[in-house]
Amino acid sequence: MPFVSPEDFAKQKIGAVQDYSILAWQAIANFFSRPRYMADVYTQMDLIGVGSLPTIALTGFFTGSVLALQSATSLKAFGATSMTGNLVALSMVKELGPVLTGLMLAGRNASGMASELGSMKVTEQIDAMRALGTDPVRKLVTPRLYATVVMLFFLTIVADAVGIAGGALVSVTMLGMNASTYFHSSYRSLEYADIVQGLTKPMFSAFIIATVGCYFGMNTKGGTQGVGRATTQAVVVSSIFIIIVDFLVSRGMIGIFGR
Amino acid sequence: MSQELLPRDEATLKVASPHEPIVVFENVSIVFDEKPVLQNISFRVNHGETCILLGPAGGGKSVLMKLANGLIRPDSGTILIFGEDITRMSEDELYKMRERVGMVFQESALFDSLSVEDNVAYRLHENQVPEAEAHERVVEALRFVELEQAIAKFPSELSGGMRRRVSIARAIIAKPDLILYDSPTGGLDPITSTTIIKLVMKQRDVSHTTSLLITHRLQDAFTLAMNRFDSETNTMKRLPNNGTDETTKFLVLNEGRIVFDGTTMELVRSADPWLKEYLS
Numbered sequence: 001m002p003f004v005s006p007e008d009f010a011k012q013k014i015g016a017v018q019d020y021s022i023l024a025w026q027a028i029a030n031f032f033s034r035p036r037y038m039a040d041v042y043t044q045m046d047l048i049g050v051g052s053l054p055t056i057a058l059t060g061f062f063t064g065s066v067l068a069l070q071s072a073t074s075l076k077a078f079g080a081t082s083m084t085g086n087l088v089a090l091s092m093v094k095e096l097g098p099v100l101t102g103l104m105l106a107g108r109n110a111s112g113m114a115s116e117l118g119s120m121k122v123t124e125q126i127d128a129m130r131a132l133g134t135d136p137v138r139k140l141v142t143p144r145l146y147a148t149v150v151m152l153f154f155l156t157i158v159a160d161a162v163g164i165a166g167g168a169l170v171s172v173t174m175l176g177m178n179a180s181t182y183f184h185s186s187y188r189s190l191e192y193a194d195i196v197q198g199l200t201k202p203m204f205s206a207f208i209i210a211t212v213g214c215y216f217g218m219n220t221k222g223g224t225q226g227v228g229r230a231t232t233q234a235v236v237v238s239s240i241f242i243i244i245v246d247f248l249v250s251r252g253m254i255g256i257f258g259r
Numbered sequence: 260m261s262q263e264l265l266p267r268d269e270a271t272l273k274v275a276s277p278h279e280p281i282v283v284f285e286n287v288s289i290v291f292d293e294k295p296v297l298q299n300i301s302f303r304v305n306h307g308e309t310c311i312l313l314g315p316a317g318g319g320k321s322v323l324m325k326l327a328n329g330l331i332r333p334d335s336g337t338i339l340i341f342g343e344d345i346t347r348m349s350e351d352e353l354y355k356m357r358e359r360v361g362m363v364f365q366e367s368a369l370f371d372s373l374s375v376e377d378n379v380a381y382r383l384h385e386n387q388v389p390e391a392e393a394h395e396r397v398v399e400a401l402r403f404v405e406l407e408q409a410i411a412k413f414p415s416e417l418s419g420g421m422r423r424r425v426s427i428a429r430a431i432i433a434k435p436d437l438i439l440y441d442s443p444t445g446g447l448d449p450i451t452s453t454t455i456i457k458l459v460m461k462q463r464d465v466s467h468t469t470s471l472l473i474t475h476r477l478q479d480a481f482t483l484a485m486n487r488f489d490s491e492t493n494t495m496k497r498l499p500n501n502g503t504d505e506t507t508k509f510l511v512l513n514e515g516r517i518v519f520d521g522t523t524m525e526l527v528r529s530a531d532p533w534l535k536e537y538l539s
Contacts, residue, residue: 035385120370123366123368123371124364124365124366124368125368125369125370125371127325127330127364127368128362128364128368128369128370129370130330130354130357131328131330131357131360131362131364132357132381132382132385132429133354133355133357133358133382133385134354134381134385135350135351135354
């Protein structure tokens with residue numbers, strides 16, 4: 001690997017941030033002018049949303065289950081096992097549902113976007129698209145962005161619901177709790193601010209997944225090895241960004257709503 | 260019927276005079292990673308001409324082709340396509356300009372998730388051409404490249420030569436005013452290469468479309484220069500008296516510079532030692 005001077009390294013990174021920002025802005029703005037590729041949006045919604053449903057449901061279910069199992073053990077020490085539903089619901093809706101769904105989708109879809117667009121880039125299909133008079137950002141990136149934003153929102157709701165159900169199953173069958181108590185405790189624990197916080201995070205995560213995945217795909221260089229590198233980078237960068245932005249959004253929401 | 264696809268309404272051209280150039284490069288230079296790829300390139304291609312780009316690999320031919328279509332921008336110099344300076348155009352203006360340009364990529368660059376029909380009809384679908392009309396025009400274009408039977412296939416099911424032919428069909432379906440062929444015979448066997456060259460010649464002699472063509476095979480270049488397409492027999496025919504096609508000219512690039520720009524006869528009679536060695 002050739003040595004790069006600090007100046008060149010800094011220039012490369014600033015250039016990458018600039019390119020990413022331009023791509024993200026174009027992807028958003030394209031939706032407000034013609035042509036709009038709605039068929040591609042629906043196709044991506046099917047691939048991203050419906051295709052990820054089993055993964056997200058399984059992840060949510062077992063996260064809720066293990067959360068109930070672990071928290072009940074700790075709560076038992078305080079004689080507060082009846083609060084299990086409360087803890088599971090709050091954790092799932094505010095934090096684990098949005099973050100884990102985002103991370104799972106990053107693993108599944110940011111990688112898919114980077115590899116698909118990366119393969120198109122190295123085989124000159126992106127150039128061919130431009131040569132045929134089509135804006136590749138409008139045709140490839142914008143549909144993926146909007147499809148991810150819409151579908152991650154609903155997938156997070158599914159993950160939250162299935163997670164709470166998983167917690168209920170464990171609480172009732174393994175911990176001997178009353179189902180009614182569990183759900184009542186869950187329901188009472190959630191406030192408007194929690195729901196808003198839990199459903200705001202997926203918007204940011206979806207934006208990160210789609211734009212980072214597409215950015216690395218559209219900037220792939222170096223043949224099949226480059227496609228592999230772009231895929232890995234897309235997953236790593238989007239996952240890290242999701243966790244960082246999760247913290248920032250949490251802090252912002254606590255600042256606004258006080259919880 | 261395939262010929263109906265090709266005759267073009269010349270009134271649609273912005274360049275009224277057939278003697279005015281379609282492509283003009285003026286002192287064009289571009290540098291990649293501090294390495295000059297093209298240096299002060301100046302040439303022009305007139306209406307109806309076929310310009311064959313020759314030169315060793317890595318000489319900047321494909322870069323020049325991408326510059327001509329506005330896919331990359333030069334660091335300096337001016338590029339006029341249809342009389343308009345594309346170096347100053349916005350990306351949206353370039354998309355409009357490209358509607359008049361067909362491009363055949365080195366590795367075909369077919370969309371692998373689309374069928375042959377959808378690949379060829381891509382531009383028509385983008386322009387909201389009705390499905391029935393689009394299908395009819397795809398069939399015509401595929402008939403031109405003698406590949407009608409492959410209409411329902413996917414690129415992965417085609418041989419390299421068939422992909423190039425589909426790529427040519429995709430490039431000509433919108434009846435472009437300029438066609439850019441980036442090594443259309445690269446990596447193909449001699450028989451398939453000749454088939455592709457015949458198609459290029461057919462497009463040149465039947466529709467008189469202006470074109471730029473990169474080739475590494477001197478045999479292909481001289482076949483183009485010394486033959487004409489006979490529509491009646493659908494074959495290539497040698498020009499009488501060992502003549503050469505007047506609309507076909509040569510541009511030879513070496514290490515990012517033009518070493519020759521002229522006609523076939525001027526090329527073969529050139530006294531330049533490097534050129535002699537290259538052609539031998």
